[in-house]
Amino acid sequence: EEHVKMKQKKVVEADPAEAEEFEREFRALMQESIDSRKLEMRARPTLNMMIPMNLFEGSKDHGRITDGESGDDVPDEQGGNSVRFRVLVKKGNKQQTRQLHIPRDCSLVQSTKQKEAAELEE
Amino acid sequence: DDPGDDDIHDFSKRDLPEHACKYCGIHNPACIVRCNVPSCRKWFCNSRGNTSGSHIVNHLVRAKHKEVCLHKDSPLGETILECYNCGCRNVFLLGFIPAKSESVVVLLCREPCLSVNGLKDMNWDLSSWLPLIDDRCFLEWLVKVPSEQEQLRARQISAQQINKVEELWKTSPEATLEDLEKPGVDDEPLPVALKYEDAYQYQNIFGPLVKLEADYDKMMKESQSKDNITVRWDIGLNKKRVAYFVFPKEDNELRLVPGDELRLRYPGDSTHSAWQSVGHVIKLTAQEEVALELRASQGVPIDVNHNFSVDFVWKSTSFDRMQAAMKTFAVDETSVSGYIYHRLLGHEVELQTVRNTLPRRFGAPGLPELNASQVYAVKSVLQKPVSLIQGPPGTGKTVTSAAIVYHLAKQGQGQVLVCAPSNVAVDQLAEKISATGLKVVRLCAKSREAVSSPVEHLTLHYQVRHLDTSDKSELHKLQLLKDEQGELSSADEKKYKALKRATEREIAQSADVICCTCVGAGDPRLSNFRFRQVLIDESTQATEPECSIPLVLGCKQVVLVGDHCQLGPVIMCKKAARAGLSQSLFERLVLLGVKPIRLQVQYRMHPCLSEFPSNNFYEGTLQNGVTMNQRLSQGIDFPWPVPNRPMFFYVQMGQEEISASGTSYLNRTESANVEKIVTTFLKSGVNPSQIGVITPYEGQRAYIVNHMARNGSLRQQLYKEIEVASVDSFQGREKDYIILSCVRSNEHQGIGFLNDPRRLNVALTRARYGIVILGNPKVLSKQPLWNSLLTHYKEHECLVEGALNNLKQSMVQFQKPKKIYN
Ligand SMILES: [Zn+2]
Ligand SMILES: [Zn+2]
Ligand SMILES: [Zn+2]
Known part of the structure; x- marks a missing residue:
């Protein structure tokens, strides 16, 4: 596709008064969300967080991942580097994984890669 | 009644998909999420636009909604974002955590799941919890931020508009941003602008103006019912019934054109039952009769001639197509190239050139050789995605356009679309382009297929x-x-239609060039065609929405041809005209700094006739491609006051009168003298078809026609063959001799129509061999431009009075012009 170059970069002039008001509303909503959960969830939730390893083992033959291993580096469209991750989601009670590219410089990636490196050294 | 295929539109394609951002219209599935609140379910994108938060975050905060769902075609598929552990869907609480060893992440709510003790011992790295919404935007690798190009072409919504529309949604969830901008019934419409933020703003301004004009047009045309019409019957070659009748008209009222639809009615009498039928105007005869081809073939009361009524059948097709084109321009990013999009809206973009090899010669087979300014025009147009060509009268606009189309077609970019607002101009252009050897298809409206x-x-x-x-x-x-x-x-009808459609498609597809009117470009028969290259002739006579119809079929390169120093589009609704609907796209682009390429050599007028227009309308740049000798009226004995100067201003002092209709003017003295001038021309051997009488008033036009027929000393038929018409209807055409009757002659009122410099320019530039102007210098000289015209004639000893066979220099005093004309 053709690329059109604008002569002047558009200055995003977010009105400071508007930005401030928005920020206030945003924080209020955030606080309200946290507070409501504190009340609602008196009882501790039961943990249901096991990583279903079986989902990964079969994944090379079926499922959404066909073009690489989870954890592989892949060049993304912007020319930067991203890492292939799986997102674990529940559909009803069924666990599923979905592929997702997360930029290499994201803290999530950093954390995992560091731990992997540490484990390798051990 | 068969409504015809013209009325069947498929508008569904022109709408934004359901999943388009309700603020800005972006609909890339990777960039959008749906608000999951059951009463809302609106989609929003993850771009900030002009606001501090992304659109989706803006919506969630303003509406206090907290749940979202991803699009089915996004990387994660249709997924409601929720805490992996507890199922909490509040996106303000959600964040990702990675597994300690595997490349796996899950969404977890920060309250309470993130602080549950047991989790620490598991395989998850809680310290790396990353909120889903960061810096008031969804994580960019989960919901992509639309590209800069996508954002530039989206609606540029402001924070204020967001607040307003969110307020509106609380009471009417189905409302759109358009509802927000809609002017009230009695509000003045928003005026047109020079630049537009985006195509939605463009549509918001032009949409209501087109509607105003459509409503006015409908009201006016539907009120044009005429009774007591006398009909004479005939039968066409195609065996269809044709009714001939005179349809009286007045100033500012509708002028019938071939293709118009009328309803003919008979109230019934003792031997006939009431009857009516709709038909299309197939021609207007020299005797001012309308020929109406009827749809009905049975039961026509052909033994009756009197007491018929005629109604105008108004059709919204052309206005619908304008609205549809503007909508397409906004919602379909493939409608025009990005570059054209920004240029049309007046955005400052870096100029692009079209990359292709230029031809060695710029003329085209079958066309006359091009002159230097024409060659220059063709050459520059081929290298630019947007260009304007200004063609002053007689400068070979059509030949130049045809040469451009020839070279565009030879570039192999697909079919070229060639349009003009009027059918006459399209026909002329189609003929010239066809002469170059290109395969041309001329697409006519179905209602005009019977028009020759x-x-x-x-x-x-x-x-x-x-x-x-x-x-x-x-x-x-x-x-x-x-x-x-x-x-x-x-x-059989079904089979016939299918076969016909397939054949039409096949023929149209095999053409190099498709020619049609601007409105015709919205014909459903072209709906699946794409045209990268578009040329619009007479573009200064089209409104912007009209011009947009041919452009939104995929345009990447556009050539607008016209002359903004001649008459612009005709807008009937004063409100819409005041708001700027009468300004053409060509004119706006000129105001935006696009410099038109001017054709500079005129081949029409005797050099003495082009002098004043050149100096006053074209900065003196118009050169003469014809010599005085080529414009000598050989063997024509006419009393020009200065031999070799076939022009004079004939001073008239007769009073103006209001015509019988009460809405127009006439001037008896001028009429009588027009007849004498015409008779002198005819006697000296000039053919009636060589003469044109121009007058701005319908009252005078009708009076002259009658007066000549009744009082002319020669055969009546000769006078009947002389065309007497308004300035406007002479635009784009020429005659050897022009007689201009100004009519207005009063102490205190203005000069009406004559005030418009562009109208004067058109009136003065129709004649090839000679011109006679009849008017009252005392009245006309108040207007600065007319004052300089009168001075020009006086200086050349062409301001005269007296009997036609004994013309004398006039010493009439001019008045001081009211203000300086510039
Ligand atoms: Zn919502
Ligand atoms: Zn948006
Ligand atoms: Zn939770």
């Missing part, structure tokens, strides 16, 4: 009928049957 055309052999309907291949015989058989019987069985 000088390029009939190029029309699509003609080519379909005359396609000479054996496999088309089925279509021909059905066509013959239909012609003979007037109709087909429903099964």
Whole structure:
């Protein structure tokens, strides 16, 4: 596709008064969300967080991942580097994984890669 | 009544998909999420636009909604974002955590799941919890931020508009941003602008103006019912009934054109029951009769001639197509190239050039050699995505346009679309382009298929009928049957229509160039066609929305041809005209700094006739491509006051009068003198077809026609063949001799129509050999431009009075012009 170059970069002039008001509303909503959960969830939730390893083992033959291993580096469209991750989601009670590219410089990636490196050294 | 295919539109394609951001219209599935609140379910994108938060975050905060769902075509598929552990869907609480060893992440709510003790011992790295919403935007790798190009072409919504529309949604969830901008019933419409933020703003301004004009047009045309019409009957070659009658008209009222639809009614009498039928105007005769081809063939009361009534059948087609084109321009990013999009809206973009090899010569086969300014025009147009060509009168606009189209077609970028607002101009252009050897298809509106055309052999309907291949015989058989019987069985009709459509498509696809009116470019028969290169002739006579119809079919390169120093588009609704609907796209682009390429050599007028227009309308740049000798009226004995200067201003002091209709003016003295001038021309051997009488008032036009017929000393038929018409209807045409009757002659009122410099320019530039102007210098000289025209004539001893066979220099005093004309 053709690329059109604008002569002047558009200055995003977010009105400071508007930005401030928005920020206030945003924080209020955030606080309200946290507070409501504190009340609602008196009882501790039961943990249901096991990583279903079986989902990964079969994944090379079926499922959404066909073009690489989870954890592989892949060049993304912007020319930067991203890492292939799986997102674990529940559909009803069924666990599923979905592929997702997360930029290499994201803290999530950093954390995992560091731990992997540490484990390798051990 | 068969409504015809013209009325069937498929607008669904022109709407944004359901999943488009309700703020800005972006609809890339990777960039959008749906608000999951059951009463809301609106989609929003993850771009900030002009606000501090992304659109989706803006919505969630303003509406206090907290749940979202991803699009089915996004990387994660249709997924409601929720805490993996507890199922909490509040996106303000959600964040990702990675597994300690595997490349796996899950969404977890920060309250309470993130602080549950047991989790620490598991395989998850809680310290790396990353909120889903960061810096008031969803994580960019989960919901992509639209590209800069996508954002530039989206609606530029402001924070204020967001607040307003969110307020509106609380009471009417189905409301759109358009509802927000809609002016109230009694509000003045928003005026047109020079630049537009985006195509939605463009549509918001032009949409209501087109609607105003449409409403006015409808009201005016539908109020044009005429009673006591006398009809004479005939039968056409195609065996259809044709009714001939005179349709009286007045100033500012509708002028019928071929293709218009009228309803003819008979109230019934003792021997006839009431009857009515709709038909199309197929021609207007020299005797000012309308020829109406009727749809009905049965039961026509052909033994009656009097007491008929005629109504105008108004059609919204052209206005619908304008609205549809503007909508397409906004919602379909493939409608025009990004570059054209920004240029049309007046955005400052870095100029692009079109990369292709230029031809060695710029003329085209079958056309006259081009002059230097024409060559320059062709050459520059081929290298630019947007260009304007200004063609002053007689400078070879059509030849230049045809040469441009020839070279565009040879570039192999697909079919070229060639349009103009009027059918006459399209026909002329189609003929010239066809002369270069290109394959041309002229697409006519269905309602005009019976209207005769000088390029009939190029029309699509003609080519379909005359396609000479054996496999088309089925279509021909059905066509013959239909012609003979007037109709087909429903099964045959279905077959006929399908065959016809396929054949039309095949023929149109095989053409190099498609020619049609601007409105015709919205014909459903072209709906699946794409045109990268578009040329619009007479573009200064089209409104912007009209011009946009041919552009939104995929345009990447556009050539607008016209002359903003001649008359612009005709807008009937004063409100819409005041708001700027009468300004053409060409003019706005000129105001935006696009410099038109001017054709500079005129081949029409005797050099003495082009002098004043050149100096006053074209900064003196108009050169003469004809010599005085080439414009000598040989053997014509006419009393020009200065031999070799075939022009004079004939001073008239007779009073103006209000015409019988009460809405127009006439001037008896001028009429009498027009007749004398015409008679002198005719006697000296000039052919009636060489003479044109121009007058701005319908009252005077009718009076002159009658006066000549009654008082002319020569055969009546000669006078009948002389065209007497308004300035506007002479635009784009020429005559050897022009007689201009100004009419207005009063102490205190203005000069009305004559005030418009562009109208004067058109009136003065129609004649090839000679011009006579009749008017009252005392009145006209108040207007600065007329004052300089009068001075010009006086200086050249061409301001005269007295009897035609004894003209004398006039010493009449001019008045001081009211303000300086610039
Ligand atoms: Zn919502
Ligand atoms: Zn948006
Ligand atoms: Zn939770």
